[in-house]
Amino acid sequence: MSDNIVEVKDLRVHFTLKGSLVQDAAGRRKKIVKAVDGVSFEIKQGEILSLVGESGSGKTTTGKAILGLVPFEAEKMLFRGEKINIKEKEYKRKFRQAAQMIYQDPYQSLNPRNQVIDIVTEPLVVNKLVESEEERLELGKEALERAGLTPGEDFFFRYPYELSGGQRQRVVIASSMIMGPSFVVADEPVSMLDASIRTGILKLMMDLRRENDLAYLFITHDLSLAWLISDRIAIMYLGKIMEMGDSEIIISSGKHPYTKALTDIMPKPGIKKEGPRKVLQGETPDPTEVIEGCKFCSRCPIKEEICSREEPPMKEVEPGHFVACHKV
């Protein structure tokens, strides 16, 4: 068995937009959003892979697809070498315990009418893993304290509105960790928090990884954060991975023009820049648009004739470093 905890090959998630009644009756072609369009990667046991991209690049959808939260098509979608078969009830129950998600916004992902202890221990109750009330409280306390909310019992009967943003996110983490998962999709877990609080949450995530040999799929738009915490980075644009490799290599010597553009505009604290930032012109195209050739072509500063005709294949330029660009 390989040591890959997750293996994804040619993942596609397409959403069909509903037209108006008249449009449908007229038989106009339905608009299709290719949110994720042929993405392949694997994550090893205990590894952190960051998906970095702008909004609409398909990074969150990729994460949700792995957890079976959106319908998808894929050539291969394996968890611990086994096909993720969410339709099969028994498999789904097991899988949901081993793979968890941390959502972006702790102001919205917690039920405002539930008390902290109920939120945190809900997975145990649903899966009938606790036999007595004492056991439930004991496990809840343990989970809260591992998430840095000490003493745990002080938080039992509080409601989310009584907690600060950082504390809420710790509650979210406590409830995703209580089942002892081995793989977690973390969707922008710190983007809603003040910079001063971010560190605490990130440190907690790293500690949990070390203790439990967790693997993370870390979804973020912040390249400097991705660099800091992950082993590897995959850069996404319009549903495709443009470049993937060791985080150090992506930041210091990324080869794809999009990666280069992103690293160019990264703010470097304390360093005064000279002249205006080197930005890409325009914006990400409408995702319903059908793009022939390279998806990045309309904004690429070094495009050639072939780029708008043919989609570049993913090439391994050095071991473990993949780039999808004709010009590399």
Next chain:
Amino acid sequence: MKLLEVKNLRTYFTISQGTVKAVDDVSFDLDHGEALGIVGESGCGKTTSALSIAKLLPKEGKIVGGEILLEGEDLAKLSDEEIQKHRWNDVSICFQGAMNALNPVMKIGEQIAEAIVLHHKSSEKDAMKKAAELLELVEIPGERINNYPHEFSGGMKQRVMIAMALACDPKIIIGDEPTTALDVMVQAQILNLLERLRTEFDMGFILITHDLSILAETCDKIAVMYAGRIVEKGSSEDIFQRTGHPYTKKLIKCFPDIKGKKTMMEGIPGAPPNMLEIPSGCPFHPRCEYAEEVCRTSMPDNIERHQGHFVACHKWEVIRSER
């Protein structure tokens, strides 16, 4: 004469639980063509400082002391009617979350023109012409004045907001987290745009943000706020290279340094204080590793330690020598 001088500004909110000293003894100044950054955690009083300048405070809030001198004229003393002729004409604000700041059922051209008609008493036709010109200025094709907000992307809506702020040729633009909800590439585009406009029209620019990492490259001067006070201010070199306040130091370390080693940032222990019960002495002392007895009992003065570099800390010499 300076374009804007804020002296010992105090803005308090009276709520049922007591008085919140949201802005307490804040002073800064701004020249033509200069960019000032105000930075701090949520709830430190950055937005309230900005709203005080344009007197756009909610009804619980009141300026209880200090002066806001705009080319010598004290805005703090003006009545609501008198301030109206300065708003938009002299000082305009570009708010956070452009997505929600535009009226969804009004064409954007009309929204921009509204301000022009109101402040310049020009005809609607002229105002629409000016609106189209303003759109071109922020790099949106002028013919799109007849579009509704939903037809624009987030970045373009922010551009429309900037066009609106420019409608009456203000002397000062205040950007309250103008790029917070935007993607990195769009953020860079907007910051470039604001920089270009600032130099082109020689405007003063105040950038309010919690993101210290974008300040160094955007602003000439930086003021760091904590619990309603400015704890350190100076040139961006002063703040980053000659840091004098432990809070600033911690704040800088909250951002990863991609040029340096891959070490986890430090973060700041604890949380900002409840503004109804601000700690005695230096408000930062419960979170400060340098705190001594004197910090718990007496509030440090904000003293000019070096040309233009102000630090409010008893232990500033220790902190500055540590580098």
